[in-house]
Structures are given as structure tokens and as C-alpha cells.
Amino acid sequence: MTGLWEGLDLPAELVRNLPAEADTLAHARAIQLRPVDVLRAADASGRPVIQPRCGVGGHQQMVDLLRDLERVDSAILSVTIDSYTRLGRFGSAERLLHDRPADLNGYPLVAHGWQRGRDLVSAVETPLEVRHGSPDARRLFAVSVASGILSFEGGGLGYNLPYSKNVPLSTSLDAWRRVDASCGLLSREGVIVDRELFGTLTAVLVPPSISLAVTMLEARAAAGEGVTCLSIAYPQGGQVHQDVAALRAIRPLARRYVSAEVEVYPVLHEFMGAFPRTTTAADALILHGGLVARLGGATKIVSKTSQEARRIPDVVANAHGVRTAALGASSLFDFVEVDEARVAEEQYWIEREVAELVEPVLDDGDLTGAIERAFRAGRLDVPFSASLHARSDVVPCRDRYGAIRYGTLGALPFSGAALRRNAASLAESPEPRDGRSQSPIERVSADINYFVNLDGTRPRPLPAVPSPPFARKSR
Numbered sequence: 001m002t003g004l005w006e007g008l009d010l011p012a013e014l015v016r017n018l019p020a021e022a023d024t025l026a027h028a029r030a031i032q033l034r035p036v037d038v039l040r041a042a043d044a045s046g047r048p049v050i051q052p053r054c055g056v057g058g059h060q061q062m063v064d065l066l067r068d069l070e071r072v073d074s075a076i077l078s079v080t081i082d083s084y085t086r087l088g089r090f091g092s093a094e095r096l097l098h099d100r101p102a103d104l105n106g107y108p109l110v111a112h113g114w115q116r117g118r119d120l121v122s123a124v125e126t127p128l129e130v131r132h133g134s135p136d137a138r139r140l141f142a143v144s145v146a147s148g149i150l151s152f153e154g155g156g157l158g159y160n161l162p163y164s165k166n167v168p169l170s171t172s173l174d175a176w177r178r179v180d181a182s183c184g185l186l187s188r189e190g191v192i193v194d195r196e197l198f199g200t201l202t203a204v205l206v207p208p209s210i211s212l213a214v215t216m217l218e219a220r221a222a223a224g225e226g227v228t229c230l231s232i233a234y235p236q237g238g239q240v241h242q243d244v245a246a247l248r249a250i251r252p253l254a255r256r257y258v259s260a261e262v263e264v265y266p267v268l269h270e271f272m273g274a275f276p277r278t279t280t281a282a283d284a285l286i287l288h289g290g291l292v293a294r295l296g297g298a299t300k301i302v303s304k305t306s307q308e309a310r311r312i313p314d315v316v317a318n319a320h321g322v323r324t325a326a327l328g329a330s331s332l333f334d335f336v337e338v339d340e341a342r343v344a345e346e347q348y349w350i351e352r353e354v355a356e357l358v359e360p361v362l363d364d365g366d367l368t369g370a371i372e373r374a375f376r377a378g379r380l381d382v383p384f385s386a387s388l389h390a391r392s393d394v395v396p397c398r399d400r401y402g403a404i405r406y407g408t409l410g411a412l413p414f415s416g417a418a419l420r421r422n423a424a425s426l427a428e429s430p431e432p433r434d435g436r437s438q439s440p441i442e443r444v445s446a447d448i449n450y451f452v453n454l455d456g457t458r459p460r461p462l463p464a465v466p467s468p469p470f471a472r473k474s475r
Helices: 004-008 012-017 021-029 035-045 059-070 090-099 114-123 138-147 169-188 208-224 240-257 279-296 315-328 340-362 367-377 416-426 440-448
Strands: 049-051 077-080 128-131 151-153 194-197 229-235 263-269 300-302 395-398 404-408
Touching: 004 021, 004 138, 004 169, 021 138, 035 049, 035 194, 035 229, 035 263, 049 315, 059 077, 059 114, 059 315, 114 138, 128 138, 138 151, 138 169, 169 208, 169 367, 194 208, 208 229, 208 240, 208 340, 208 367, 229 240, 240 263, 240 279, 240 340, 263 279, 279 300, 279 315, 340 367, 340 416, 395 440, 404 416, 404 440
Parallel strands: 049 300, 077 128, 128 151, 151 194, 194 229, 229 263, 263 300
Antiparallel strands: 395 404
16 A cells, blocks of 8 residues: 555654554554444444543553543543644644643643554554544544554544634645545555544534534545545434434435445434533433434444533543443333434424535535535534634524524525424524523523533423423333
8 A cells, every 4th residue: 555644745754753554554454343343333233332532641541541441331432632732733742741741631642652552552452533623633643543543533624613713624624635535545455444523513502404514515525535434423412302313314314415335323422512510410411312322323422421511521420421321322211212203304304404505515516615615605604613714603592392493594595494494493482481581692591501400400491392302112
């Protein structure tokens, strides 16, 4: 194989410090259990596997953390990367690693180097995935692959617009095109890299159709470069019918817009917004996520912890979060089902809205240019984006049942039917308990903090629901 490092257009100094491409390929081929193997087995079983988030600065501390989490039956383990590395500030990451590694908020893999990366891989039998947030992940990807880490998260939209202020979309999309082309080279040599796409975006009231439209465009671009395994992640919004419908929509959308030849695995990121403060309420939300993932046909769950609202979780809380999510997805709750008519209605409209966002972009022969033009015009948008390259004119809100709708649509090109359905969903929103009208900022803040007071410390009004969110199976 030739061109793996060349195609990434890396600095010559970095390439000199990487192993030969033949060595990288041989090492990857020798790995006994790959992420794609875990995903295939989970998909065949119909039961999602659990992956915790974790990352610390020191090498031995990272090894110890991975070993501790492997003991709680995590099926895939995360190597979460520090912020300096994510933003390409490799010198800062290296200096802090040398002086104060405990101050890093993740594992600086580029600074540690691929030899230590291989130590991480060999320290556990569970496969690893690199999670980060970089708009330009070429160096990190090279060190990850050289380490033998065969699952890599991110994309040119999902790892730019939520995190970076002024990285042009052309820059991030081209960097990720090179990453995906390298994955295509590896796939042709029998080494499959699972590419997970970060549909979570800003994690703040993300409407399902925006999440899935972004990941479908990234998936289309990745498949075009030869990627053969895609994990498409969706962020739990909190309304069961909508979440189940969004997860179920991933596979048919991928067949329509990507390729039937590409392996596609739906992934649920458990709720990433403002979390309940108490352990009991947080655990309830985590358990709920596990149940939703199983009902929606997810292959994998990326779990959360009961310490989410207070601190970076310790290993005990992380292990408890894995077990709680696994319990929600277990056979213990097989008697629970959803209102299938409501799910089907949600899925129909989610898929229709995605089509109305994606198809005008795909009709243009220049995918990268079409994506840029769509974001510039507001025909694609990400709410609450940090980036200058997304308008953030879209302001989502919750309807009376907690589903995420469009309060302000900006310039999204939805049809009249989709607009009428969205308006009808918002027509009967609940009034505040004190009867006082809310300002737009108060309304959005209340919707963002929807689960914060789930513990009952400050009771919030619960709307009457015509049918329960879960229904017991008839016997």
C-alpha cells in the first residue's frame, strides 16, 4: 500500500516519526477484535452495546482508566482527546503533558506518540475509538491509525460548526476528505476503520432533521472516498417517540443517500444537554436513554453519568453509567413498547424534512461547494453554532410533549406541508404554571433546561399527554 501518509498531506517531520505504511498495515491486520466486529455482533443480536467517554492526560492514568472501564463490560472504549490537540495546538499539549498532565482535559495522543498509542491498544482486549472535536484531524488520524485504533469520530461539519469560530467549511471538509480517502485505502487492503459521524452537533435542542441532514451529507462524502463502515450518531432529545423515530430513520436515509454497500450502524448519544442535578434523576435519564436506544434499533449507546451536571466523571460514576444504560437496553424491559403510530408519523416527517434539506444540495454536482453555499444562504443551518460559517438563524423549541420543533426556521427550505405540520405541533404548547407569558429567551432557556429539575426540586408543569410515552405490551 502506498499513499496513506502522502494523501493526508502531513508535515515531513511528522511523517518521519510515523512507522512505515507497511508496518502500520501489518499491525492493524493483526488486531484480533476490531470495532467493526463489535458493531456487527451487536447488530446481529438486536441489543445495543455501551461505550463510555473517557480521557485523561497521563499515559499510565489512561491505561488504568481503560482497564477499569473494561471490567464493566464496555464493548468499545473511548480515547477522548484534549482540547489543545483538537484545535491543532500540539506544542501547548506537549508542554502541558510534560509539566502538568493532570490539567489536560483528555489524552494528547499526538504528543504521546504512536508507540504509546499501541500501548493503549494492547493494554485492553476491548477495541478503542478516538473521540475529539477537531475540524482538521489529519495528524491525529495518522497517529491513531499507526497506533492500531480503528474507530475514529468526526466530520467536516459536525467537528467544525459546533466547536470552531472561524474555520471555513472548505478547509474542514477538505481535511476530512483526506481522512476518509485514507480510510478508503485501508479498506481496500482489508483494514476497516469505523467512521462515526457526530450528529450531536451543538447538543442544544438539535432538531432531528438537522442532525440527520448533516450526517447524511458527511456520510455521502465519506462513502465517495471509499469509507465502508459508518456509525451515524443521533443525540437523544428527550421525547421518546421522536427519538425512536430518528434512530429508525437512519438506515433508510443512508440507503437512499449513501450506498447500500456501506455498513451503517445507528448510534445514540445519551442526552448531552443540561443534566439533572441529583443522582436519582440523572440515573433515570440514563436508563431512559438505554431503553430508547433499544426501541430505536441503535447498535451502540454512548453513555453518560450521574455526575454530568457537577464535574468530569470519575471512574466509579462512569462504570455506573455504563451499567445503567445497559440495564435500560436489556431484556428486563422487553415488555415495554412505544405507540407505533406516533413513531411512524414522526419518522415520516423526519425523513421528509431531511429530504427537503439534503436533496437540493445533492442535486449540485459539487458537493463541497453546494454545502458551503447552502450554509451561507441559510438553507442548511445549525442552531447555537459557535461558527461564523453557520447563520444560527434557526431557534428550536419543545412542543407540549417535549419533542424538539422549529420555533424559528430561518431560511430552511421546507415545504408548505412540513411548515404546517411544524406549526400544528407548536399550536398547543403549555402555558407557564404561574400564567405569566414568557419572553422568547425565557422560553428557549426553559426548553434547554427541560431535564434540569427532573428531580423535583423545583416542580415544573407537565402537559397532559393523550397516550403514555411507553405502552405495556398486551399478553
